[in-house]
Amino acid sequence: MGGRVTAQRPDGTGAVNPPPGTPLLQVEDLVIDLPDPQGDVVRVVDGVSFDVPAGTTVGLIGESGSGKTMTALAVIGLLPDRAATGGRLLWRGADLLRPETDWRRVRGHQISMIFQDPLAALNPSLTIGRQVGEILRRAGRPRAEVRRAVIDLLDRAGVPDPERRMGDYPYEFSGGLRQRAMIALALAGNPALLLADEPTTALDVTVQARILRLLRSIQQEGLSMLLVSHDLRVIAHVADQVVVMYAGRVAERGPAAEVLRRPAHPYTRALVASVPAVRTRTALADPLPGTPATPAHRPSGCAFHPRCPLARDRCRAEVPPAREVAPGRWSACHFAEEVLTP
Amino acid sequence: MNDTLEVTDLRVTFRGGLVAADGVSLRVAPEETLAVVGESGSGKTTVARCVVGLQRPDSGTLTFDGQPLGPVGRRPPELQRAIQMVFQDPRSSLNPRMPVADLIGEAWRTHPAAAPPGDRTEALHRLLADVGLDADVTGRRAGDLSGGQCQRVSIARALAVGPRLLVCDEAVSALDVSVQAQILRLLVDLRRTHRLALLFITHDLGVVHQIADRVAVMRGGAVVEEGPAGEVLGAPRHEYTQALLDAALDLGVDE
Ligand SMILES: Nc1ncnc2c1ncn2[C@@H]1O[C@H](COP(=O)(O)OP(=O)(O)OP(=O)(O)O)[C@@H](O)[C@H]1O
Ligand SMILES: Nc1ncnc2c1ncn2[C@@H]1O[C@H](COP(=O)(O)OP(=O)(O)O)[C@@H](O)[C@H]1O
Ligand code: SF4
Ligand SMILES: [Mg+2]
Ligand SMILES: [Mg+2]
Numbered sequence: 120m121g122g123r124v125t126a127q128r129p130d131g132t133g134a135v136n137p138p139p140g141t142p143l144l145q146v147e148d149l150v151i152d153l154p155d156p157q158g159d160v161v162r163v164v165d166g167v168s169f170d171v172p173a174g175t176t177v178g179l180i181g182e183s184g185s186g187k188t189m190t191a192l193a194v195i196g197l198l199p200d201r202a203a204t205g206g207r208l209l210w211r212g213a214d215l216l217r218p219e220t221d222w223r224r225v226r227g228h229q230i231s232m233i234f235q236d237p238l239a240a241l242n243p244s245l246t247i248g249r250q251v252g253e254i255l256r257r258a259g260r261p262r263a264e265v266r267r268a269v270i271d272l273l274d275r276a277g278v279p280d281p282e283r284r285m286g287d288y289p290y291e292f293s294g295g296l297r298q299r300a301m302i303a304l305a306l307a308g309n310p311a312l313l314l315a316d317e318p319t320t321a322l323d324v325t326v327q328a329r330i331l332r333l334l335r336s337i338q339q340e341g342l343s344m345l346l347v348s349h350d351l352r353v354i355a356h357v358a359d360q361v362v363v364m365y366a367g368r369v370a371e372r373g374p375a376a377e378v379l380r381r382p383a384h385p386y387t388r389a390l391v392a393s394v395p396a397v398r399t400r401t402a403l404a405d406p407l408p409g410t411p412a413t414p415a416h417r418p419s420g421c422a423f424h425p426r427c428p429l430a431r432d433r434c435r436a437e438v439p440p441a442r443e444v445a446p447g448r449w450s451a452c453h454f455a456e457e458v459l460t461p
Numbered sequence: 462m463n464d465t466l467e468v469t470d471l472r473v474t475f476r477g478g479l480v481a482a483d484g485v486s487l488r489v490a491p492e493e494t495l496a497v498v499g500e501s502g503s504g505k506t507t508v509a510r511c512v513v514g515l516q517r518p519d520s521g522t523l524t525f526d527g528q529p530l531g532p533v534g535r536r537p538p539e540l541q542r543a544i545q546m547v548f549q550d551p552r553s554s555l556n557p558r559m560p561v562a563d564l565i566g567e568a569w570r571t572h573p574a575a576a577p578p579g580d581r582t583e584a585l586h587r588l589l590a591d592v593g594l595d596a597d598v599t600g601r602r603a604g605d606l607s608g609g610q611c612q613r614v615s616i617a618r619a620l621a622v623g624p625r626l627l628v629c630d631e632a633v634s635a636l637d638v639s640v641q642a643q644i645l646r647l648l649v650d651l652r653r654t655h656r657l658a659l660l661f662i663t664h665d666l667g668v669v670h671q672i673a674d675r676v677a678v679m680r681g682g683a684v685v686e687e688g689p690a691g692e693v694l695g696a697p698r699h700e701y702t703q704a705l706l707d708a709a710l711d712l713g714v715d716e
Contacts, residue, residue, distance in 0.1 A: 149565035184635040323500045324664060331505035349638055379712055393642040395667030397709040400691060401672050403649060410607045426639075426653035 126217045131224035132212020142170040142213045143312055143343050144194065150205035151173050151189050151198065155415060163414045164189050165367045166206070166275040168441065169360075171312065176344040178375060180351060180390075182411040186367040187347045190201030194345065196222040199287045227254050231305035234315035241289040247273070247300045248285030254308040268307070276303035277333050295326035303334065306342075313337070316347040331356055351394050355379050363387050366422040367414040369441055371455075373448040383450035383459050385427050421453070431453055464491040464526050464543065464625040464658065466512065471521035473507050473682075481507040483682035489616065489626060489659075494659040496669040496690065498705065499679030505662045508679075509630050512660060513546045525626070542572050545619035549631035550609035557604030558623075561614055564603060568621040576620040579678065591654075592617045593647060609640035616647065626658045627651075634664065666709045670694055677709065678702045 134141075151164035154377050164186040171177045179187045192198050194208055196215065208215040210229065234240045242250055252269040260268070273281035276299040289297060298318060307314055315334065319327040336358055338344060348354050354361055354375065361375040363384065371384040382388040392404040409426045412418055417423050424434040433453055444455040452458060466489040473482040481504045489495045497505050510516035511523060514533030523530040525543060533541060548554040555564060565585055569576035579582035586596045592613040603611055612632065619627060629648065633641040649672055652659055663669060671675050673690040679700065686699040697703045 128685070182639060256470045307526070325704060325708040326501060331710075352712055356710050376713075390638060391712065393638055394712050395665070395671050397667045397670070397706065397711050398694075400670045403646055404642050406646050407639045408643075410609055410640060411637050412473070 125213050127210065127213045127225070128220070129221065129224070130211075131221060131229050133212040134209075137212030141209075142172045143211060144171040144345075145196070145207070145209040145375055146170070146190070146282075147211075148206035149190065149193060149208065151186070151193060152203040152205075153189075153199065153439055156208050158182065159415075159416045160203075162417075163367050164193070165417075166219075167364070167367075167412070168206075169361075169362045169369065171343050171345055171360075173311070173343055174341055175359045176346055176357055178354035178361040179345060179364065180346045180349065180354050180361060181370075182349060184366075184411065184413050185364040186414065187349075188316055188362055190364075191232065191345060191347050194312075195226055195230050195314055196220065197316050198233070199248045213454075219383045221330060227308035227310065228316065229310055230312045231308065231310040231318065232314040233298070233301045233305050233318050235320050237294075237301040238289055240301060241297065241304075243289055247278075247289055247292065251285070251300065251304045251307055253356050269337065272303040273300070273308055275306070277302065278302065294322055295330060297331065298322065298330055302330075302337070306337070310342070312343045312345065314345045314347070316372050317349070318346075318351070319353060320348070327353075339390045351379070351390055363390070366412040368418050368422060369449070369451060369454070370423065371448070371450040372441075373445075377448065383422075383444050383448050385429050385444070385458055386423050388458060415442030421451070429457060465489065466544075466626055466658070467522070467524045468508070469522045469540055471508065471511060471523065471550065472519045473504075473511065473516060474519050482511070482521075482680050483522055485521070485679075485682070485684055487684065487687075489658050489660055491554065491625070492656050492658055493675070494661055494673045495571060496667060496673035496676040497660065497662045497679060498597065498664065498676060500705075501693055503679040504682040506630055506680055507682075509546065509628050509662060512626075513544055513628055514541075515546075538574060541576055541623070542622040543625045543712050544628065545622065545624040545634045546628040546630065547612070547615050547619055547628075550635050551608060551615045554615060555603040555611055555618075558602055559600050561594075561606075563601040565618055565621050566591075566615060568618045570623045583716060587670070588617050591620065591645075591651070593643070607640075608636050609643060612644075613638075613647070615636065616644075616651070620651065620655065624655075626660065628660045628662075630662045631664070633668075648672070666694060666706065676706070 146167055146169050149164055149167040152160050155161050157176060167190055181187050204216055248269050251272055253267045255265045255268055269285055270281045274406050277286055278296060278299050292300060319330050346357055358375045361378050362372040363370045365386050370386045379391055382391055389407045395401045407426045412422045420436050421434045421439050424430040438449045439453045441449045442452040444450045468487040471485040472481050474480050485508055499505055511518050514536055517532055528540060563633045594613050669690055676686040676690045677684045680701050686693055686702050686706050
C-alpha cells in the first residue's frame with residue numbers, strides 16, 4: 120500500500136516496472152457510490168480491499184445486494200455512468216481507476232467477464248462463432264486463423280462438435296452450452312484475469328458440476344479468477360482465497376479452506392452452519408435472526424450487529440476495521456478472537 | 462379421517478406433445494414429508510400443480526382422504542382448504558399492492574368456514590406471530606416487504622385456511638442464504654405445531670436429508686426412485702440418483 124502509483128501502460132498491461140511479487144490485482148479501499156431511485160447517494164461498496172495474486176482464484180461471497188457484482192463491474196470498468204468511485208484498483212501495480220485507463224485495451228485482453236445469464240450477454244443476431252472470434256478479427260488476424268482459433272476455443276470450453284456448432288445462434292444453445300460459449304468468448308483475447316459473476320447459478324446441478332470442472336481446468340492453465348457467488352459450496356469447490364461481503368463491506372477474508380473450516384467472523388460462521396451436508400444427515404442450523412442489511416440501510420457500527428449473537432455495545436458504536444487476526448486471516452469483527460477460539 | 466394424498470399414474474401432456482408427467486405415482490401420508498427432487502424440466506412443478514388443482518392431468522387419479530381431487534374450482538371447499546401451495550417466488554405470487562392484512566383476509570373471505578369467529582385482528586396477529594412476523598406488518602404492502610417476509614406472508618396465507626398438506630415448490634431457493642435457513646426452520650416447526658404433511662420440491666439434496674421422511678427422484682416426467690430419504694441418498698439404486706449425488710457439492714469442511 121501507499122507509494123506512488125503510475126497509470127496503466129498504453130496497452131493496459133499495468134505499471135512500467137511493478138516490483139516483483141506484485142499481485143495481479145489489488146483492490147484497495149474501493150468505494151462505490153450510486154444514486155438510488157430517489158436520488159439519494161448510497162455507498163454500495165464501502166472500503167473493500169483484497170488481492171488477487173497471479174494464478175489464484177478468489178471467491179467473493181455474500182447475500183444479494185452485498186456489493187459483489189458492483190465490485191466486479193468496477194474491476195472491468197463497466198459500472199453505471201452515475202457511479203462515483205474511490206480507492207484504487209491496481210492492475211499489475213497501476214491504477215485502473217485513473218481517467219487515462221484505456222478500457223478497450225484492458226477488457227477482453229487483460230480482464231474478461233462472464234455473467235449469470237449468458238443469453239443476455241450474447242448478441243442474439245450473431246452466430247456463436249462470429250462473437251467468439253470478434254476480438255481476434257478486430258486485432259486483424261486473417262480469416263482462416265480466426266476460424267481455427269474459434270474452433271479451438273469452443274473445444275477448450277467443452278462445446279461439442281465446434282466446427283458445426285460455431286454456426287449456431289445463441290438461442291440454439293442450451294443454458295449450459297451458452298455458458299461454455301461465453302467462457303470461450305471471454306478467453307479469446309487471452310486475458311490474465313477472468314471475472315465470473317454467478318456463472319452457474321442459473322444452471323442445473325449436473326450442468327453446474329460440468330461448468331465448475333471446466334473453470335477448474337482453466338485455472339490449471341494459469342488463469343486467475345474472481346468468482347462471485349452466493350453459494351458457499353461453489354466457492355469451497357473452486358476458490359483458493361475467499362472474501363466474505365456483508366452490506367457492501369468485507370466481513371472477512373483469507374484462505375478458503377481455513378475460512379470455511381474455522382471462520383473468524385460470526386456472519387461467516389452462520390453461513391457455513393446453514394449449508395447442509397449432502398452425504399450425511401445434519402441437523403437444521405439455528406438460523407440468524409432478521410434480514411440481511413442493505414447498503415442503503417446500513418446499521419451503525421458493525422453492520423452485522425442487529426443479527427449477531429455476539430453483539431455488544433461497542434459493536435453498535437464502532438465500525439470494526441479489518442485486521443489480521445491470524446496469519447493471512449483478516450476479520451472485521453471486534454471480537455474475532457472469540458469466534459476463532461470459541 | 463385419513464388425510465393421505467394418493468397420486469396414481471398421473472399423465473400430463475402439453476401442446477406440442479411434450480410429456481411433462483409420464484405415469485407418476487406418489488403417496489404422502491398424514492404429517493409426512495415427501496421431498497421431490499430432479500433436474501430442471503423433470504416435471505416436479507407439473508405434479509405439484511396437479512395436486513393443488515392448477516393443472517388438469519390427461520389421465521390418472523388424485524385423491525386426498527379418499528376423495529377425488531379435480532381442478533381447484535370444482536373441489537369442495539374443505540378439500541380446497543386442505544391442500545395449500547407455497548411458491549418459489551413470493552414476490553410474483555402475492556399482489557404487491559395489497560396490504561398484508563388484506564392478503565390474509567382474502568383467504569378468509571374465500572373460505573368463510575376457516576375464518577376466525579371472533580376478533581379477526583387478534584387472529585391475524587396470532588397467525589403472523591406463528592410465521593415470525595411482527596403485528597406491525599399488517600398495514601404494509603407485499604411489494605414493500607423483503608423476500609423472506611413475503612414468503613412468511615405466503616405461508617401465513619396458506620395456514621390461514623387450516624391446511625393438512627402444504628405443497629412447497631422450491632419455496633426457499635429464491636431467498637438469501639441466511640433467510641433460507643429461517644424459512645426452512647419455520648416450515649419444520651409449523652409441520653409439527655400444525656400437524657402438516659409436506660410435499661417439498663427442492664434441488665438441494667442436503668435439505669432433503671435434513672427435513673424429508675421420504676424422497677421421490679424424478680427424471681423426464683417419471684419417478685425413477687422413491688423411498689426413505691436416508692436410504693435413497695445413502696445407497697441410491699438408480700443411476701440417475703447417483704448422478705445427482707455425484708454432481709452435488711459438499712462444503713468439504715466436516716470433521
Ligand atoms: N404450460 C406449459 N406449456 C408447455 N410446456 C410446459 C408447460 N409447463 C411446463 N412445461 C414443460 O413441461 C416440462 C416439465 O416442467 P416442470 O415445470 O414440471 O419441470 P420442473 O421439474 O418443475 O422444472 P424446474 O426444476 O425447472 O422448476 C418441461 O419440459 C416444461 O418446459
Ligand atoms: N444500477 C444500479 N443503480 C443503483 N444502485 C444499484 C445498481 N445496481 C445495484 N445497485 C445497488 O448496489 C448494491 C450492491 O448491488 P450488487 O453489487 O448488484 O450486489 P450483489 O451482486 O452482491 O447481489 C445493492 O444495494 C443494489 O441495490
Ligand atoms: S463486531 Fe460485534 S456485531 Fe460485528 S460481527 Fe463482531 S461481535 Fe458481531
Ligand atoms: Mg450480483
Ligand atoms: Mg419447477
